[in-house]
Structures are given as C-alpha cells and as structure tokens.
Amino acid sequence: MFKEISDPIHQFIRVYPDELEILDTFTFQRLRYVKQLGVTYMVFPSAQHTRFEHSLGVMNLAESIYVGLGYKDKKLMKVIRLAGLLHDVGHPPFSHTTEVLLGDKSHEKVGKELVLSGELNERLKKVGFSQEDIELLVRLAFKEPKDEEERVLSHIITGELGADRMDYLRRDAYFCGTSYGFFDYGRILGHLERINGKECVNKSAIRALESFFLGRFFMYTQVYFHKVVRILSIHLLELIKDYMEKGLFSKEKFHQLTDADLIGLALKEKNNPLVRRLFLREHFREVFSTNNWDEYRQVKEFLKEKLDERELRFDEAEKNVMDEEFYLNYDGVLKGLKEVSPLMKNLQKIRIYRIYVEPRLKSHALQYLKKAS
Template structure:
C-alpha cells in the first residue's frame, strides 16, 4: 500500500494513504490549490496565500487524529476511521473561486451552497469513481462530509464546535496572516473527545481548551475575516462577479465548467470581457482595481442588529441621493455570522456535553453555553454594517452615511 508523508507548517507531517493520494492527485482536487483559503485577505495580509488544498489536507489529518482517539475508546473501527479521513479530505471539494465569497453569489442566484456542489462532485465525477474502485461507498462519504442525522457525532468531527475544520483553519489562517489570536491546544481537545447519546462530547478537564478555541475564532473574525480592508476587496469582487455573471455564466452550475473556476481564472475572464455595456465596463474596472489593490474606502462602520441589516438596498439609495452621486459608487456591506460555530445541519450550537470521571464512572452533563461565561459573552451573532465608496467620493459618502446612520442605534 502506498503511503506518503507531506511536510506541513501547521501539523509537521501529514500522512496520506493510497486512496487519499489518488483523490489528491486528481485534477478536481488539484484545482483547490488555485482557490485561496481567505479569498482577498492577501491584499491586507500579504502572506495569506494559502489555499483550500492544504487546508483540506489539514482537516483530513486532524479528523484522522480525532477518529483514532475515539477508536481507542471503542466508538469507531478502522474502516470508519478511513471513511472519516476521506470525508474530511473532501469536505471543501465543492468550493468555488474566492471560497465563501463566491458562495454569496451562488446563494443569491441559485440558492445552493458549496456543500451541494460538493455532493455532486463526489457522486458524479472521477472523485466518486476513485472511491468506488477503491472499495469505498461514495454515498456514505457524502453523508459523513456534509451532514446526515444518522451519523451525527461523525459529522461533528468534521464540522461544528469541536471540528477538525475549525482546528485546522484557525491555526493555518493565524499562521499565514501573522495574527496572534489563533493559538489553540487542538491536541488536548482531540485526546479529550468522547461520545454521548450520538453527540460528540468533551472531557470536562479540557473545557478551558475549548473556551480558548471559541475565543480565538471570535477574535479571528474581528481581526481577519471581517477586517474592513479584507472585506473591501471581497465587496469589489462580489460586485464584479455579479455584473459579469449574465455574460460569462459563472453560476451556470455545469460541473465541467464549474471545476474550471479558480481565483485567477475568474479575474482574467472578467478582464477579457468586451466593454459593450455598462455592467461589463463596471465589472472590468472593479477586477482591474482589485488586481492592482485600488480598494474601496470604508467611510462608515457600525455593529448593527439583525433587523437593521435587512434594509441594505434602500440604504444604498438613500446614501447615494444624499451624496448626490451615482448609486453604483456606493456599496453597503453587511458582514454577519454566528459568533459560535454552527452544527453540521447549519443550526446554532447551544450547548456542549461534558464528561466527568468519578470513581471510575463517566458522568455526562449537557451544559448550555449560557452557563459558560467566556462562551456566553459571545453567544450573539456578529453583525457589522459598513459603507464603502471609491477614493474620489470618500468625503461626500462619509458625510451622507453619518448623517443617515449616525443617530441610529
């Protein structure tokens, strides 16, 4: 059996087995090398050039460690560990260019997610053929990778508040951005994993490590993922993709066409557009400015309630009218996410099950996050409203935005 060790700056060595290597060497998986993990963050954090490719390897590695720890405690067998590693390796296979940024467009236009496309790629492409020929059940791998109530704690190994996904991306993103917020003791968490009533649980002694990880995630969203300049670059590419989509068909969802979409492919495709209508001219200008780091300026920023965030388009009109400039030069961005990781079924996580050892017996207790002070302080969603414009109209839009929004709470 072929075994390969890959050197990795986060996990030192990542061991890859024969079927995993066949998938990694496939063109569909290799495409992940050309999709940056943090889309436009490299324009603010120059070293954030890492991709979905190495993140996927890292998630496989951490999921394998977690599954092996649970196997030692009798919750899994060797075949299940192999299935979990493959599911973790493929959890991001459906990501489009610019990662979650492109998913915003997909949600708007097609109401689908990268998980939906991941399912299709595993079931209907060479990825599925590799799995089947190697003796794996591709339908099972899909259920483990993207969520199925019958495999709840296995799904939680890959995504959720104790997931391999988070344990890799926090450390990897922290390393490549240079942010100091992402120091977590993932090995302690892994060795403390347990299972109770089909849910992933944690030994009570590792609660501090869990709290630290949740706090790190919260800080990374504030310092990196929702950084105003990072988001400025993303707003520009979002608008460019939206404007060009009708002509180029980025969201056609033909799988053969979809797997061609990478960060640089999309930028070059937009730059090559003919300038025969206003939308294409605007898309091309935005892509050029993105490429040359002539980014929008943030002129207003405020933490808002979920209700306030819903009035984005009328707000754009109001600010443009007040500024006496074209609406196309005003951009209202709403960045929102749950402060706590979502469950595999995309619901809010509300509790954690802690296991305490007493006289050789294991006692399980479900603890609401409201009872864990550090976690409770971050229990609400992070909602940030920002107003952007070009350097040319910076002062006008700043005055108008403050006039309209300055008194709102």
C-alpha cells in the same frame, strides 16, 4: 505503506494509497488553485494557502477526533478520513466569497454531485469502496446524516468542534500572520469523550475550549470581516457577474474554474474600473461602521438621499461564534459550555454593518455624516 506530506500546522500528514488515488485526480488537484480565504491575501499578503492543504489537514484531524471519541472500526475510519479530504471539493473560485454565484446550489451540493459521479466516484470504487460506502461518505462530508449515529460521525468533520474548524482556524491564523486563531488543540483532542452518544470534552479542557471559541471570535472580527477584505470581496463579485453577463463563462460551469482563470481574465483588462478596484486598491472606502442595525439603516437611507446609489456599497456581516451548544463532561454529567463559562455566556453574536463610498466622494460623505450627527 503511506506517504508523508510536510505541513506547517500538523508537521507531517500521512496519506495512504487509496487516498493518493483521490489526490491524483483533476477534480481534487483543482483545489491547489482555489485560495482558502478568497481575496484576503490582498490585505494579509501571506494568506496564500489553498483548499488543497486545508483538506489534507481536515483528513488528518478527522482521524484524531475519531480515535479520541473511542471509535475503533478501521473501515469506518477510512470513510471518515476520505470524507474529511473531500468535504470542500465543491468550492468555486475564491471559496466562500463567490458561493452566492452558484445559484440554488452550495459548495456542499456541488461536492456531493462530484463524489457521486465522475472520476472521484470511479476512483473510490477502484480502491474498494462500494456505492453504499460512498453514499455514507457523502452524508458525513456534506452534512446529511440519516440518523443520530451518523450525526455524531458527521460532526467529526463539520461540527462545532470538528476537524474543518479546528484546521482552518489555526491554518488561517498562521498564514495571515496573526495569533488570534491559535488554541491548545492538543489538549482538546486529548480530552474528547463520548457520553450517551454525544460528543463532549472533559471539564479539565474548558480553558482550551474557551480559547478555541475566542480565537474564532477574533479571526472573524479582525480577519474574515476586516473592512478592506469585505469591500474587495464585494468588488470581486461585481467583476465576476460582469464576466458572466458578457458570456465569458456560465453559472453552470463556474464551479469548475480556478482563481487563476479569473485573474487571467482580469489582468487583460487593466483599464477596467472593476479590475482596478480589486487589483490596484482603487476600492470604495468605508465611511460608516456600527453594530447597531437601526442606526445602520438610518444612515444608509440618509446617504442614499445624498449620493447616487451606484457610488455606495453596503455590507452586513453577522456571525454566531457558537452555532450550537457544546458540552463538557463533569464527572458523568453533561453541562453546556455557556452554562459553566461566564466568558462564553456573555460572548455576543458578531454584527458589523458598514457603508462604503467611491474614493473621490469619501470626504463629501464624511461631511454629510458630520453635519447630520
């Protein structure tokens, strides 16, 4: 027996009884109120999707990848699906945007603690998972494999072409109303292989693979690193830090909150400049952008001499499109994607360095820069 959940990305996602037990916990239900892309919806209004539906999508894709790689163990497949379901359970409000406020923790570390104790641990044991099973789930979900076999299994969820990335690219593109993140994931799934214990894709799917990484490149440059998304994220952090300093909530309990908790506080302070920057688009404005680090540093120091540093904001966004090499099977010989694809070989690391100023000073800052050029 299972339930089917309608989903715009995967059409229908099957959820089995043991997984429903996990869904029906407050710990997991909290993800309904944590937006996938932080404050991106303030720029792309339909980006209202949450970590909840993304986690369901990752669970669904994890099984497809598991089967595509030739695994057959049914018990292990249950662990893989649940690892996909729970991989983001430790996300704080507004997702990655506020993760820096967790201190020495990451959302993976918080997630690990949540699964190893409390109601999630109790529910997992209730549906028949041993402590050993749960510890395996944790290692696979939160990037802590103990050997090569577990590394391959963990990559099903968190790897270069794992369920996490394959779901969020298509889901984010769909809800942002862009076409950048769409790729032929069906062809990739249909050509997954495992050669000498290494995950790879058959050479016939090379164009679909290139499309996946190009989609990632454009989603970062056009959406995740959008100039207004980035400055609103900076202002959001400033507002939350202000609330922490006022003692409205602690850093230790921050990961238990939702987006709604913070928005509720903010909407009570409509005259607070920090709130107005975020919610009334009175945010700082971009006056300089480059992909050249030395040029950025030079302009940064120049504007710091001309303006009060409190009236400036600096943003340094960097991302590798591929974090590690991915392989294709050429008749039994594994070849790296960068080796066989001129496109991927020449795809550079994304670097965008920006400087923003208070709105009333934008024209002054631009004049300073024009005179200095």
